[in-house]
Amino acid sequence: MNYTLHQLQVFLKITETKSITKAAEQLHLTQPAVSIQLKNLQDQFEIPLTEVMGRQLYITEFGKEIALAAENIVNEVNNINYKTLAFKGILAGKLKISVVSTGKYVMPYFLSDFTNNNKGIELEMDVTNKLKVIKALKNNEVDFALVSTLPTGLDVESEVLLSNKLFLVANQNHPIVDPKKTKEFLADSSLIYREDGSATRIAMENYLNKQGIKAKMKLQLTSNEAVKQAVIAGLGLSVMPLIGLKNELENKTIKIIPAKGLPLVTNWTLIWLKGKKMSPAAYAYLDFIKKEKERIKNGNFSWIDSH
Known part of the structure; x- marks a missing residue:
């Protein structure tokens, strides 16, 4: 076995998108480059990782097992990188936020200063509809969610932004x-x-x-x-x-x-699961929001008060 970290990262994106084209777009690579990485990884296994039926790409059961192992490997490598930065006194880690679609006009303003001042933070922001946002939060797949109405049947804490x-x-x-x-x-x-x-x-x-x-x-x-x-x-x-x-x-x-x-x-409200054990990156972001939200609101959204 001689697979590379890059091959595993590409394969994870393929399993996530179930598409060579979409994986290439999200990784900012060409389709041939993604296909080559998938082929090089596949050549190291006798059992197929993927299969194509019609025009749809499917991940085999074996492929799903490899993807799970690959995710663990990639996460451990990321943790090494974050710990290296932490020893240098740099805040590092992954910050995951799910945002309802109209919230794309709000959330970037409440993120830009934080990410610009903390270069070790890797941001993942998914913009989708409310049902998917709440599902991601409920499954503990994200640190925070931005919603315009609080969900029912889910125990959350919140911070009103706007x-x-x-x-x-x-x-x-x-x-x-x-x-x-x-x-x-x-x-x-x-x-x-x-x-x-x-x-x-x-x-x-x-x-x-x-x-x-x-x-x-x-x-x-x-x-x-x-x-x-x-x-x-x-x-x-x-x-x-x-x-x-x-x-x-x-x-x-x-x-x-x-x-x-x-x-x-x-209200546009940032929410998170009650009792969630936050990562250092998530904890630092919440502290930033509590201290800076009024400044951000006054600097970017004062026009709202005129309507």
């Missing part, structure tokens, strides 16, 4: 409506929804139900950006978080439609 306001929005040519006629207006309007599992979708549906509005769904889209573009194009209206609309409001491609019961206000 208020989250949701407004009814339309494109620039849409007429302003009397807020007293919100129910009739929305019942006759075509609305654009996020996908099932999205916190924005849940908030929008709760609002419509509370107002007794039976709305028409025009579109269902899987990202905040897609919803924005659909609104700008005049395909319909939507209830959206203000945090992702700064440029569009300034450029006047989207406008807020006053409506009864809006805005909805929640």
Whole structure:
């Protein structure tokens, strides 16, 4: 056996993505380079690590066992590197955060100074929908999660970062409506929804139900950006978080439609499992957030208060 650490790292990414193409993209390598590393690793085993059926790549049971061993090896190598840095007085380690999709407009601002000042920190930030974020937190796969509504049935601790306001929005040519006629207006309007599992979708549906509005769904889209573009194009209206609309409001491609019961206000909140034994990197980050969140909020999100 003469496999290399690089081969194991490439194979782990392949098992994670189940795709040569996606693995190459995430590793910033070419597809041929990834394929060669996989072949070189496979040549050292008589049992197949992967198999292709149709156009889909699958990891064999043997491959899954090798991937588990490879993960342990890679983690131990990372620990050696972190300990080396720690002996030099440098904070080091891996910080894992799962973020609901609209939170991508928030989380980077609360990370940049910390990671820039601690070069030994390796950051993994997964941006996905709320259901997957909560699942990752529940399975203890991440240190922290960023959500706009606290999960139920999960014992967590939390730190509020920022208020989250949701407004009814339309494109620039849409007429302003009397807020007293919100129910009739929305019942006759075509609305654009996020996908099932999205916190924005849940908030929008709760609002419509509370107002007794039976709305028409025009579109269902899987990202905040897609919803924005659909609104700008005049395909319909939507209830959206203000945090992702700064440029569009300034450029006047989207406008807020006053409506009864809006805005909805929640909080962007950093959460973690209660009683979690934190790594030095996670503990240091939480300490940073508690000390610096007001400065970060005032320096980057003061515009929110004007709406």
